[in-house]
Amino acid sequence: MKPVIALVGRPNVGKSTLFNRMTKSRDAIVADFSGLTRDRHYGDGRLGDREFIVIDTGGFEPDSSTGIVKEMAKQTRQAVAEADAVIFVLDVRTGLAGQDQDIGRYLRQCNKRVFVAVNKAEGMSDSPLLAEFHELGMGEPHPVSAAHGQGIRSLLEAVLDSFEVPEDAVFEGDAEEEDESKAIRLAVAGRPNVGKSTLINTWLGEERLVAFDMPGTTRDAISVDFEHGGQKFKLIDTAGLRRKGKVFEAIEKFSVVKTLQAISDANVVLLLIDATQGVTDQDAHIAGYALDSGRAVVIAINKWDAIDSYQRETIERQILTRLAFLRFAPILKISALKRQGLGPLWKALADAYSSAYRKMTTPVLTRLIQEAVQHQQPQRAGISRPKLRYAHQGGMNPPIVVIHGNALEGVSDVYKRYLEGRIRDHYKLVGTPLKIELRSSKNPFAET
Template identity: 40%
Template sequence: MSLPTVAIVGRPNVGKSTLFNRLVGKRIALVDDRPGVTRDRREGEGRLLDLEFRVMDTAGFEDHDPASLPGRMRAQTEAAVREADVALFLIDGREGLTPLDEEIARWLRSGKTPVVVAANKAEGSAGEAGRLEAFALGLGEPIAISAEHGEGLVDLFEVLRPHVEHEHFQTEAEEVEEGTGPLKMAIVGRPNAGKSTLVNKMLGEERMITGPEAGITRDSISLDWQWNEKAVRLVDTAGLRKRAKVEDKLEKLSAMDTRRAIDMAEVVVLLLDATRGLEAQDLRIADQVIEEGRALVIAINKWDVAEHASSLFNGVKAALEEGLSQLKGVPVLTVSAKTGKGIDQLLGAAFEVRDSWSKRIPTGELNRWFERAIEQNPPPAPGGKRIKLRYITQVKSRPPSFVVFGTRVDQLPTSYQRYLLNSMRRDLDLGPVPLRLTMRAPKNPFHNKG
């Protein structure tokens, strides 16, 4: 399925190739202060937050004999604009409008391709005068950007979004991003919680050295295997102790290795020792997993020898609810690494939370939820000034990450952001996985005041 197309147009040396390089994420187009460096149409796959599109860098638009080289370059530019879903017309915000800018605007107005105008080289407020001048082009409200420094990209996202956001394309992207490869699962916990014994039981063979001495496992070991015809990449890690107790150099390296394993994992299983219950260090490990944005499952091991099992389980759940207040409802299961009981349930829960962790919500569904959530509980008005939340978009999955656009969002209380996250988990079936929520406001001082 073809991507929507953005054609960057403008007179020579306004920064078209610099913007092209920024959108495609690599230096493909040559950039130089001399005009005329770009001669052909150059294409690449661009990305801006969650928008994906084909971007075309065109030669500078000049008025020359069609048979000359500049004339042929202009013909290429005209063809690019005809093919595009939207033309991004770049002017130099510092220089302001020129007669050639006005000529290009007349040509763009005569065509059928939608046009958005951006005043480039507008670091800080350097291009504000040029941006305001560009209103005279009759092509709608111009935005201010700096292609070189990456400023104004949120505003660029806003103006391009209506032209290049296609639900059918995002659905295709969802399928690509959904976790269909091996489940990357790290097993972490305090020393001697039974991690290696659990791995051996899962594999059905003695792959790990085990014993009563804490700290036998020094390295993170990656193992590929199958569970119910599903691929699993299992990482058994060295135990994490309190930093104050990590004195031995080898143990320091093991702790670093465990942190790397968490970073590489999709799902992290925190293994507790039923004979010792939940300790402060367990909560610190769990907090680290959540901070790293990984999906978390808690497994209480040695359940076959646990005393007062029911009160122990309820106590662990209550302590987790209190100690992990930022993420409610983390799955808690009981296992016995020695007998193998509970291992199937543990793996089933791990695959389930990975599905939630990899989930993408279609933009339409997400914004319908957003409108309902705001209607049910409008944002506050600090100092009598209304905070207006305009729309939300998912910028990535694994973990699901969202950006909310609006005005005065810097004054939105943390409690309201927490309300949005909790509603999202409940209404969009995102489950107990870390979510990321960022607030963004347009930078243009005259943008949609009110």
């Protein structure tokens, strides 16, 4: 499971700039005044083969008791509770402030792994100004420059090296080695109160649920092993199993970081939607992350029995428009409370998993591509027409089809979707994304 790293510090020390540098994005708004970031902001990062989730937070004032500053402090405490490690960001230009000492005391009480990053230290790796930050008693300060990208790699290496890589970790490219006889890792994702707990109770029984209702922070993974129809499943909880009041108030029932971790660790994602609320932006965000992760997806509309015919037509239109990028995902109408539609749901989950790990032989794929070209050739790109010669499978979960040929950079997205449709129809792929990679042959005489 991906480690979670929280960025904490007082206002305007460069946390959002560091967040953007670590995630290689511009998702966090950056400006030269304090208090810009207020909510927690989540992003994905990668260093070599190591992946992680990073949380950006607003300026932290641990003793704040009123107004927006109090709410920002609450958000930061939530981020620290969710995190496996904390990067304490400071500003070398302003030195060690009293507020930094307050934050340091709070972090020591939290009993987290803390790494000190002294920002805005471009060209100052040996500066005596860094000695001041040893007063925090939190280990060696790491001089970094988020704006210029200096020292970021060594900081991340220090943070990630503190985590042991699980023996059963599956890295990208290893998916094809997955043994289909193993349990299917199933993540149930969705907004609060969509019926996740009700559905899980229906599957497992209340006694099993209580046995796994352990207190703790949201980063503690909860998985439940169970079997249905001879197939073993490992249910990955997305924080919906915890009963309200069993965890301290700052931990919400629905945790974004928990959902991101569960999706990344799953084989199949069950996206649960509340029929009475319709498809919201949060549903679309969760679905988008599942698609970006390459996971198989099944959509279940819960509480279908609680809406009238007009509402049913409305939500079906919403799914077609707002979740159009999941057109490959089967849509099931269920009622977890009344146990309706659960049989077809199990079949859809099993079909999605088998599709994600479908084996495709090179001769069959090549024949499919050649037949597709005979039926409809790609359009010309300039003076030449792309030529598709042969294809082979490049990976599983999601299935990857690599097509070789000449001038393939001219193949349009429309034609790629056409090829995807032909492959899907032949292999009856449902519930899983399908990636097509085009590789053009190099002309050996191009440089002569």
